[in-house]
Amino acid sequence: MDRIFVARLAGLAVFDPAGDQIGRIRDVVVAMRGPLPPRVHGFVVEIQPRRRVFLPITRVTSVEPRAVVFTGKINMRRFEQRESETLAIGEMLDLKVRHQSEQATVLDLAMERARPTEWVLSKVAVRRGTKRRGETLIVDWDEVTGFDVVQKDQGAAYLLAAFDAMRSADLANVLHELPRKRMAQVAASLDDDRLADVLEELPERDQVAVLSQLNAERAADVLEAMSPDDAADLLQELPADEAEALLRLMIPEEAAPVRRLLTYDEDTAGGMMTTEAVILPPNATVAEALAHIRQQEQTPAVAAQVYVARPPTETPTGRFLGVAHFQRLLREPPSTMLGGVIDNTVDPIRPDLPLPGVASYLATYNLVATPVVDEHGRLLGAVTVDDVLDHMLPHDWRERND
DSSP, rough: OOEEGGGGGOOEEEEOOTOOOOEEEEEEEEEEETEEEEEEEEEEETTTTTTTEEGGGGEEEEEETTEEEOOOOOOSOOOOOOOOOOOEEIIIIIIIEEETTTTHHHHHEEEEETTTTTEEEEEEEEEEOOOSEEEEEEEEGGEOOOOTHHHHSOHHHHHHHHHOOOOHHHHHHHHHHOOHHHHHHHHHHHHHHHHHHHHHHHHHHHHHHHHHTHHHHHHHHHHHHOOOHHHHHTTTTTTTTHHHHHHSSHHHHHHHHHHHHHSTTTTTHHHOBOOOEEEEOTSSSSHHHHHTTTTTTTTTTGGGGEEEESSSOSSSSEEEEEEEHHHHHHHEEETTTTGGOOOEEEEBBBBTTHHHHHHHHHTTTTTTEEEEEETTTTTEEEEEHHHHHHSSOOOOOGGGGO
């Protein structure tokens, strides 16, 4: 391909000479050269687990619509951006520049081969005017000025468009690698639900940095969109007065489960549990249960079983009766009552059970989740295996790339 637009490279699969996929492109590394077109140094490639490495452009043998292929060996050392380098996707998209004395926004950048082993950013796709009354142009690099100006109000629409289909955990990793100010700026441009999902995947200090850039009302809206256990974990990182102020701004029905979770120690079943398990009364049918766990927003661990309890079915519920496992539900006629398919061998745990005890319990009985009840036998929530892993891994595991 003679001309490649960099935004289209985001998420593209990278294959080694043997044809095995080793990761995906997350950004393009360039070196600014004043009025001359920036030289492309290579790609930032994300490999598992959550490690970013550098792939020199000289190693790339082909760039196809669905794949990038390289030759030789890739250096597995973590990518460290140099002061002389710029990330084309993360730092240059959405910049305000000038074209023919008019302000324009950078939509994309095109790289072209200048020599057999050298690529440069030769073209800039810009939009002049407003979204409704504007025009999109593809112009030469030397027709645009302003890339060297520090901007306080750089947008994020076109950067986010480049990563639109990315999973929340992967987008969180992209944001984590951006400069702190740009990270908060981009995160604030997400809608509330998407931002809530991404915040749940960010390291705690990044969560605090992003939340602090939002006005109080918006921050409360985002907390409402988060799962109560993740919202509680985030609020615990804030000063007590700030956390209380945000809780007061939240809808009372949304704040109530968060407040309850904040009463438990962080490394106990109560501190780890989610209050958004699938809970139904015993007279609900298998068909109803399957409809609930089929909902897209349910995580696999939460959807693995239905918790059966007497009304009310909002936590804390009426008396907890037992669980109905997903596999058992698949084997039963749709009209069967949940009260007849309860597994009584799964004993609930108490909210004060420490983390090691919770982990041991899940491992002993090969469970992906377990119910948590109070002294009156009411269901308070459920602890899932991903909650336990999150607390057992090193405190900074989301920030580690090696």
